[in-house]
Structure formats: structure tokens, C-alpha cells
Amino acid sequence: MRIQTRVSILGAAAVMMAGAAPAVAQGNDVQAFAAEVDSLRRAAGIPGLSIAVVRDGRVVLARGFGWADVEARTPATEHTPYNIASVTKTISGVVALRLAERGKLDLDRPLSSFAGWDEFCTEVAADGPRIFFRDLRCDQPITFRHLMGMRINGDAGQRFFYNPIAFSWASRPMMQVTGRAFSDLVADEVFRPAGMTESARIHRALPLRADLAARLALPYHLDSAGTVIRSEPPAPQGDGAAGGVISTAADLARFDAALDDERLLADSSKQMMWSAGRNAAGQTLPYGVGWYVQEIGARRAVWHSGLWDGAYSALYLKLPDERLTLILLANSDGLGWGNPLDQAAVERSPFAAAFLRRFRGQ
Numbered sequence: 001m002r003i004q005t006r007v008s009i010l011g012a013a014a015v016m017m018a019g020a021a022p023a024v025a026q027g028n029d030v031q032a033f034a035a036e037v038d039s040l041r042r043a044a045g046i047p048g049l050s051i052a053v054v055r056d057g058r059v060v061l062a063r064g065f066g067w068a069d070v071e072a073r074t075p076a077t078e079h080t081p082y083n084i085a086s087v088t089k090t091i092s093g094v095v096a097l098r099l100a101e102r103g104k105l106d107l108d109r110p111l112s113s114f115a116g117w118d119e120f121c122t123e124v125a126a127d128g129p130r131i132f133f134r135d136l137r138c139d140q141p142i143t144f145r146h147l148m149g150m151r152i153n154g155d156a157g158q159r160f161f162y163n164p165i166a167f168s169w170a171s172r173p174m175m176q177v178t179g180r181a182f183s184d185l186v187a188d189e190v191f192r193p194a195g196m197t198e199s200a201r202i203h204r205a206l207p208l209r210a211d212l213a214a215r216l217a218l219p220y221h222l223d224s225a226g227t228v229i230r231s232e233p234p235a236p237q238g239d240g241a242a243g244g245v246i247s248t249a250a251d252l253a254r255f256d257a258a259l260d261d262e263r264l265l266a267d268s269s270k271q272m273m274w275s276a277g278r279n280a281a282g283q284t285l286p287y288g289v290g291w292y293v294q295e296i297g298a299r300r301a302v303w304h305s306g307l308w309d310g311a312y313s314a315l316y317l318k319l320p321d322e323r324l325t326l327i328l329l330a331n332s333d334g335l336g337w338g339n340p341l342d343q344a345a346v347e348r349s350p351f352a353a354a355f356l357r358r359f360r361g362q
Helices: 007-020 028-044 084-101 119-128 142-146 164-168 171-178 183-195 249-260 267-273 352-360
Strands: 048-055 056-070 220-222 227-229 245-247 291-295 299-308 312-319 324-330
Touching: 028 048, 028 056, 028 352, 048 249, 048 352, 056 249, 084 142, 084 164, 084 171, 084 183, 084 249, 084 267, 084 299, 084 312, 142 164, 171 183, 183 249, 220 312, 245 249, 249 324, 312 352, 324 352
Parallel strands: none
Antiparallel strands: 048 056, 048 324, 220 227, 291 299, 299 312, 312 324
């Protein structure tokens, strides 16, 4: 059932500002950026937004804007849990590379050697959404690396095309080589070593932990008149690699720190994860292992967005060579900017553009 909040966008904005959590930031540049983010949030009609900015290993901004629950006037904070949607892929990439580091998973192993791939590929090639599968050819020598790098469409490994449904299947090989549920792998390989106590997996057979469910940001969307409307919660999916993580801005900052200090991956594995693919012609393909990879101002940016239409959105943007990270979580789809399925274009996000301008001067 949808619950209508009878306030216009402008009216809601004034009320939401009263519910903003206090900043935990220092420096005029950080405060100016926080104000700009809140302005962008209100312009996009996002009811609640949580943010973390990490610079040189230190969280310089962690707070919320607006409401996690509009009706109850519960403020969004950096500890508010959200469905992070496809930002989950960054975590799945780490799980895969941790298994590869220990010799449990061969990234170049053909998918046809894993149980269930041939059946899955045949089914989705015939009946899956055409936008994702119209040129999927199951007779191609597709490897696990191709799958994690979004390079399975057309000739295997030769071009990038964002295919979240196929990526979700990547949990199957990881489960098969370990004999464990993917949700357990995520908990043991990422959440625990990174100290992510505010994060959990959720799927059809795994309900959300009660402590997180009690604080979960409620989902909203805007109707044609710009009215904030409560949305139905996203239906739980299978235990796949493409989504299914509930987390907070504070916890994703912990994940970021664990990547930087190599608690999760050796530097060589991180560089592999954050390196763009290349095809046989030497062309750069803008996806690594679970992360988009692109150059902005001649410097490397790695990132992922998350979008659940009419419910949640997220952005995790990291500049690894500059030790600078932006994390944004929202309880509407207002962070989305329509990134093309065959490109990496995070600079088109108004929030990312503001971040790059404020912190990099571009």
C-alpha cells in the first residue's frame, strides 16, 4: 500500500531541513559541499539522504539530510540503513578477489564448467530482457572474469555492456568453489574484517536483521505533481552478486578504509579490481571487477551507482590515487542520472560533479 504525504516538494524541503542531522565535518570547503549536496537533494525531491566523505583515510563528512521516515519525522543520519542496490557489486568484486587470492577461484575459468551456467545462459538468451540478452551467445568461451567485468555480450571479452542480471549469477561459482551460501561469504569475507556492523545481506530466504529493519530508511517516489509518495519496499531477490546488501554511509566508509589499508585485498588485487578491461583490439572497456573504471581529468576514478526504481539509489565514487571518496545513499531514486549501459559517465551526476569541483577543482 502506498502512503501519500500531502506536501509539495518545496513544502517538504522546508520541513526536511528541520530534520537534518548535525554535521561531523571540518573546513569551509566541506561545509560548503554539504550545503550544496542538500540543495541538490531538495531539487531532486529526495526525502532522505546520507553521506560520507573520506579524505586521506579520515572521514571528513558524515551526516544525513532530510527524513528516513517522512511520516514519523525520523531524521536521516550516517547510521541510517538503505538498500544500496547495485553498489553491492563492489562488495561482490572484493569477495571474488579474496577467493582468488587464496587459490579457491580461478578468474579465467570458463563459466560452462560451473554447474547451472549452460541452463541459465540458454534460458536468458531465449527469454531474458532483450536489452540485456539480445546478443548473448552461449557458445562463446565466457569466463568468470568476463562475467565480473560485464564483458559477456557479443564476442566474449570484446565489449562492455552493463548486464546486472547476468552479473547476479556470479554468486553461483563463488558458492560452488566454497560450498557456502553467498550471504555467508559476504559476511565473512567483507563485513567482519572491515568492521561493518551496520550491514547485512537480504534475499528471499534471509530476512533483514531486526536491528537494521527497525531503522531502515523507508522508500519514496514522486508523483506527477511532485508529491512525495511512500513506495512499496523492493521485493527480496535471490542470493545473487548484483544486489541484496543493506548498509549505511558510515559502514561503507569503513569498507572504504578497509580497502585502503589492505585489510581486505592485497594491493595487486586492488589494482586488478580497479583496472579497466581491454579487448583484443586494445580498446579500453570501462569496468574492472565489480567497479566502473574511468579517467576524469587524467586521474583514475572507480565507482558504482545503485538504483531501485521508485525506491532507493546510491553512489560510491572513489579516487584511489588521491585517497578521496564520496558515498551517497538515498531513499528515492533521485540520485540516478541515467548512466548509459555501454559507458562510464559518473561526471554526469550532479552530485559527483559537485564533489569533483569542490574537492578537485574541476
